[in-house]
Amino acid sequence: MHDAVLIVCGGLLQVPAVHIARELGLKVIVTDGSADAPAMKLADEPVILDIYDVPGHCELVKSLAQRYNLRGIFTEGADVEVTVAAAAEAAGLPGIRVEAARNTKNKVLTRGCFDRAGIPNPRWAEVRDDLESRQAAERIGFPLMVKAVDNCASRGTTRVGDPQKLLPAVKLARRHSTTGTALLESCFVGDEQSVEILFDQEGRCHRLNIVDRPFQAEGDFAIELGHVNPTRLSVDDQSQLFDLTESAARATDVDFGAFKADTIWTAEGPRILEVTARLSGGFDCQYTTPLATGRNFIRAAMRLAVGMEIDPMDLESRWQRHAAAWVAFPEPGRIEKISGVEEALRLPGVHHVFLRSKAGDLIEPYRDCAARPAFVIAVGVTPEEAIARAKAGVKALKFETTPAQEVSNPV
Secondary structure (H helix, E strand, O other), X not given: OOEEEEEEOOOHHHHHHHHHHHHOOOEEEEEEXXXXXXXXXXXXXXXXXXXOOHHHHHHHHHHHOOOOEEEEEEXXXXXXXXXXXXXXXXXXXXXXXXXXXXXXXXXXXXXXXXXXXXXXXXXXXXXXOHHHHHHHHHHHOOOEEEEEOOOOOOOOOEEEOOHHHHHHHHHHHHHOOOOOOEEEEEOOOOEEEEEEEEEOOOXXXXXXXXXXXXXXXOOOOOOEOEEEEOOOOOHHHHHHHHHHHHHHHHHOOOOOEEEEEEEEEEOOEEEEEEEEOOOOOOOHHHHHHHHHHOOOHHHHHHHHHOOOOOOHHHHXXXXXXXXXXXXXOOOOEEEEEEEOHHHHHOOOOEEXXXXXXXXXXXXXXXXXXXHOOEEEEEEEOOHHHHHHHHHHHHHHOEEEEEOOOOOOOOO
């Protein structure tokens, strides 16, 4: 039987994982709810299965074991840590405990873990109805953040400064939570980052990377503009972020494989916004890290998942450049035509243009990061040059849209 790996989620961000698995000599099974997902089309065996279907994946690994020497369960860039952990446990393969995965998936459980570990938290509360929401907001104070409990890409997240907007924001967050509840948090203010670490088979922590994450300064919704790789923070500040992220992993009981924290540097020091037991999305571990430094975190993490030791060369920088991923924000509406991709790719330093939408698709108003339709990735000698080149690539893209009546209501 062929050695194989199961990759949970078959989106654009998982395409590099399929290629890396093949480099490791593995057959690739990919699960996704859509047969048209990009990584599904590359798989040796695509399986149409909801990526959050835990029992379905546990049954699947039993079936796969009859046809493959299944070596591991893997993901990167997708918040399916509970699915991966449960499937790995069912198959007797390397992974974290299911409860640890839940601690990172559910933001309420995460905050509880941090409270018990003494890691600084915002003031926070889980709310179920209007009365609880008003009472919690009064304790926490405005402005505050209202979040979905167990979703990703800022779905259901709203900045609320006006008390009159509280209940609609809670309704939106509850709609995006499988728990039927919402999380209220006091607002942290500062520059944001994404921090990646990796635990090997002995539980030793390897510090991987930090990127800077600029956000829209105005508006009610948390919309990330892109990222800059690597961070411009000082070595000492980076060390504090790595220490904090490792403490967060230990607090949530994660001691194997990849762990990522979204962080913010406040006037009181670094704080954690949320965590997940996987490598980053947003094209950083997939593209900007290899471009900026030549490191291959996906291969390192996959080797662990399939029972191999880390190759130290995957974690070693081979060069020092800067890379930026920047987002295009065309007018919402029905896409009639997209052009300018070839022009963007001919610009200095531009390496990739990723379109997440096509002609005929609907661009909804930008209420979360999942709605972002296109990314341009560029490199430069300095962070400023990388950003300028990525922005030039974005400017070259042309989206022709027309107003669409079916744009969904935010609540």
